[in-house]
Amino acid sequence: MAKQISVKRSKPGPIADMAVDIVRRFPGHPARSLARKLVDEANGAIGLDAARCRIRHLLGQHGKESRERGDGGLRRAARRPGEGVEMPKSQAVPWTVYDLETVGKVGILSDIHCPYHDDTALRAAVEHLQEHGVSTLLLNGDFADFYSVSRHEKNPKHRNFLAEIEQVQQLLRWLREQFPDAKIVAKAGNHEERWEKWLWQHAPELSASPIMGLDNWLGLGELGIELVADKRIVMAGGLPILHGHEKGNGISSPVNQARGAYMRLHHTVLEGHGHRTSTHSEPDMMGTETVCFSTGCLCDLRPAYAPLNKWNHGAAVVTVREGGEFDVENFRIASGRVRTS
Numbered sequence: 469m470a471k472q473i474s475v476k477r478s479k480p481g482p483i484a485d486m487a488v489d490i491v492r493r494f495p496g497h498p499a500r501s502l503a504r505k506l507v508d509e510a511n512g513a514i515g516l517d518a519a520r521c522r523i524r525h526l527l528g529q530h531g532k533e534s535r536e537r538g539d540g541g542l543r544r545a546a547r548r549p550g551e552g553v554e555m556p557k558s559q560a561v562p563w564t565v566y567d568l569e570t571v572g573k574v575g576i577l578s579d580i581h582c583p584y585h586d587d588t589a590l591r592a593a594v595e596h597l598q599e600h601g602v603s604t605l606l607l608n609g610d611f612a613d614f615y616s617v618s619r620h621e622k623n624p625k626h627r628n629f630l631a632e633i634e635q636v637q638q639l640l641r642w643l644r645e646q647f648p649d650a651k652i653v654a655k656a657g658n659h660e661e662r663w664e665k666w667l668w669q670h671a672p673e674l675s676a677s678p679i680m681g682l683d684n685w686l687g688l689g690e691l692g693i694e695l696v697a698d699k700r701i702v703m704a705g706g707l708p709i710l711h712g713h714e715k716g717n718g719i720s721s722p723v724n725q726a727r728g729a730y731m732r733l734h735h736t737v738l739e740g741h742g743h744r745t746s747t748h749s750e751p752d753m754m755g756t757e758t759v760c761f762s763t764g765c766l767c768d769l770r771p772a773y774a775p776l777n778k779w780n781h782g783a784a785v786v787t788v789r790e791g792g793e794f795d796v797e798n799f800r801i802a803s804g805r806v807r808t809s
């Protein structure tokens with residue numbers, strides 16, 4: 469015969485007060501969970517069965533008397549196990565960094581904007597990286613211009629997307645030939661993102677297919693080039709690298725892009741996107757130094773849409789040591805020559 473547990477519904481005392489408090493604090497929890505909390509909070513001064521009876525009394529779920537009288541306005545309909553309002557599952561996708569996992573020299577070429585690149589500047593940058601013997605090459609965004617799929621107004625004479633894709637493929641094949649043994653990573657900048665945005669607008673049904681992915685269109689797999697998308701931070705040892713569009717619009721500096729990055733991020737960073745070489749360093753109160761770098765571009769400095777600008781050619785070599793320490797050579801290129809000061 470089952471053991472009958474008798475609990476006086478309104479027996480006063482600290483455990484009764486505790487039970488009322490628990491029911492009030494956790495209004496959505498099932499009676500069983502509330503009973504467990506009561507046992508825990510009473511340090512075992514009440515058993516689980518007795519705790520359940522007491523909780524169910526409070527909830528008006530323990531026989532006719534408790535249903536009719538309830539207790540302190542805490543009554544609620546009985547729930548089956550598992551019943552109740554669940555917290556919705558988050559749809560957020562974790563945003564993680566991409567680590568180059570490298571020790572040694574990393575060459576960084578940013579803002580090539582193929583097919584509107586500058587032949588002389590790009591060749592000078594590549595030769596300088598070869599002299600350094602870089603083991604990793606990072607194309608840090610805007611390696612393709614994707615003029616044809618831009619949302620901006622376009623000159624119909626230049627709207628040949630297939631030809632543009634072929635020239636970007638040729639550039640990537642050329643770079644692979646220049647650095648046959650290097651790990652090559654291509655980070656998507658705002659210009660590469662034009663492709664995805666164009667798909668969302670013009671072919672939404674196909675946009676999720678891997679066949680339509682930029683890496684597939686550019687044949688990156690065959691060239692052994694990895695694409696980093698979704699505005700992820702690239703890490704070269706302890707140095708975070710951005711293209712620069714990840715921060716959105718907001719604080720910028722018309723005088724010094726690197727200082728603008730510092731004002732926005734308050735963290736050491738290297739970025740492109742602004743097409744200007746600059747550095748800004750600032751120690752904090754305890755003497756820890758934060759250094760921000762912006763690299764120059766390798767594209768035409770006088771494009772039709774912005775013939776007057778403050779751009780300069782340049783690129784960078786990051787030396788990563790064991791443990792993540794790094795040095796940055798943020799060089800300019802002028803008249804086809806590398807300038808390191």
Ligand SMILES: [Fe+2]
Nearest residue numbers: 579610741742
């Ligand atoms: Fe750019």
Ligand SMILES: [Fe+2]
Nearest residue numbers: 610657658741
């Ligand atoms: Fe950009």
